[in-house]
Amino acid sequence: MTQQVPSTEPELAGVRNFRDVGGLPTVNGRRVRPGALFRSGHLAHATEEDAAFLASLGLHTIFDFRNAADQKLEGPDVELPGVRNVNLPLSDPADGAEFWKMVRDGDIEQLRGILADGKAAARMVASYRTIVKERTAEHSRVLHAIAEDSVPALMHCAAGKDRAGISIAVTLLAVGVERDAVIADYLESNAKHRRYKVRRNGSPDTAYTPEVMELLSPLFDARAEYLQAAFASIEETWGGTDAYFAQGLGLTPETRERLRERLLD
Numbered sequence: 001m002t003q004q005v006p007s008t009e010p011e012l013a014g015v016r017n018f019r020d021v022g023g024l025p026t027v028n029g030r031r032v033r034p035g036a037l038f039r040s041g042h043l044a045h046a047t048e049e050d051a052a053f054l055a056s057l058g059l060h061t062i063f064d065f066r067n068a069a070d071q072k073l074e075g076p077d078v079e080l081p082g083v084r085n086v087n088l089p090l091s092d093p094a095d096g097a098e099f100w101k102m103v104r105d106g107d108i109e110q111l112r113g114i115l116a117d118g119k120a121a122a123r124m125v126a127s128y129r130t131i132v133k134e135r136t137a138e139h140s141r142v143l144h145a146i147a148e149d150s151v152p153a154l155m156h157c158a159a160g161k162d163r164a165g166i167s168i169a170v171t172l173l174a175v176g177v178e179r180d181a182v183i184a185d186y187l188e189s190n191a192k193h194r195r196y197k198v199r200r201n202g203s204p205d206t207a208y209t210p211e212v213m214e215l216l217s218p219l220f221d222a223r224a225e226y227l228q229a230a231f232a233s234i235e236e237t238w239g240g241t242d243a244y245f246a247q248g249l250g251l252t253p254e255t256r257e258r259l260r261e262r263l264l265d
Helices: 048-055 068-074 097-105 108-115 119-134 136-148 163-174 179-190 210-220 224-238 241-248 253-263
Strands: 037-040 061-064 084-087 153-156
Touching: 037 163, 097 108, 108 119, 108 210, 119 163, 119 210, 119 224, 136 153, 136 163, 136 241, 136 253, 153 163, 163 179, 163 224, 163 241, 163 253, 179 224, 224 241
Parallel strands: 037 153, 061 084, 061 153
Antiparallel strands: none
């Protein structure tokens, strides 16, 4: 069945959650330049047509935030001629390995035990906080690379929602995009045609029941509370975004100005 995708957004057969973040407004009246910064899910299942479209974007760098376990599960990204691929895992393969095995294989009682009563959403909130606080070196590397020469850039993880979502948010905040606009872009990952396809082992009759899908939904939703938890972690740890960029990521005012030059109209 053909998915109803807005005419301004390409319909990619094997890549989920692709979009250009161009057009988002900054606090001082500027906008993100179209064609400079893209986000998506992984590119491992890109078709030839998808790859041709991605190649047409003139990408300089693809930032892949998946870890080795993700890449083993999904496969490596399709290779695009002349494009630099930078792998910066924002989660360790061992992190939650047992948890995610339970998500794929667990029966309803096991899923209730690890996900019910707000536990799934709490896990996501904690994950967002951790990534912001502990992956400063990776986010610093991304922003310095973009400031130097890495535009147009595409950022992705597996679903293009969490690790890529945080990294896109950090990048947008660095150039002064309005926080409400950052959150609104993040929530676009909930669109039906963008959502990650949940994988469960077992028969469809038991693996994808309404209760199972309800228990899993906090893990696969983009929820404002998740990204707001990351923002709160920045405030609590560094006292504000400017201090986060200066102290946490080591960005000088000159580097942030170069970022604005690269990404803003």
